[in-house]
Amino acid sequence: MYGMMVTALTPDYQIADIVSSFFSNFWNLFSGFLIPRxxxxxxxxxxxxxxxxAWTIYGIFASQVGDITSEAEITGRSPRPVNEFIKDELGLDHDFLVPVVFSHVGWVFLFFIMFAYGIKFIKFQRRNQELINEQRTPAPGSKDLHFPTNIPNPL
Structure with missing residues (x-):
């Protein structure tokens, strides 16, 4: 949904790619995967x-290993349960899964609403098409189309 939203809110796919990669890099940097929360x-x-x-990584880790109570041996430390380790060291709590689910639904809903808004109200193609049609008007007195060369390309 995020890619569809960005594509709908930008004039072309190249700009959508730039905007998408900008936000994706920041989201990945602060997701808690490289640096724990x-x-x-x-x-x-x-x-x-x-x-x-971050919400996705939280949900994956907390749901998969957040309820494991078996002892984990960590070099240089005393053994402790896995669920305590991820709660203390990574800040991931298995009891926080319900808000994680609602946040995922919220993100999908937000991206869908923004996509629908972009498709409905932002008309980049219509504006560009009007500029192109203005350039393709025939010259007065000529039988075929004349394309003037002094008009800058709007694209």
Whole structure:
């Protein structure tokens, strides 16, 4: 849905690709995969919660290993249960899965609404087509189309 939304809100797919890669890089950086949430500086932690990638990683880790109570042996530390380790070290709690599900539904809903708005109200193609049609008017007194060369290309 994110790709469809960005494509609908930008004039062409090249700009959509640039915008998409910009946000994807920041979402990946602050998703908690490279830097766990407890280690992200407090002034950047808001961006962790504003990242759909962070919610996805949180949901995957918390749902898959958040309820495992078997002991994990970590080099240089005493053995402790896996669920305690991911809660203390990574900040992932298995009991937080319901808000994770609602956040995923919220992100999909937001991206869908923005996509529908872009498709309905933002008309890049119509504007570009009007500029092209203005250039293709025949010259006065000529039988065929004359394309003036002094008009800049709108694309």
């Amino acid at each position: 407890p280690l992200i500086p407090i002034w950047w932690r808001w961006y962790y919660w504003a990242s759909p990638v």
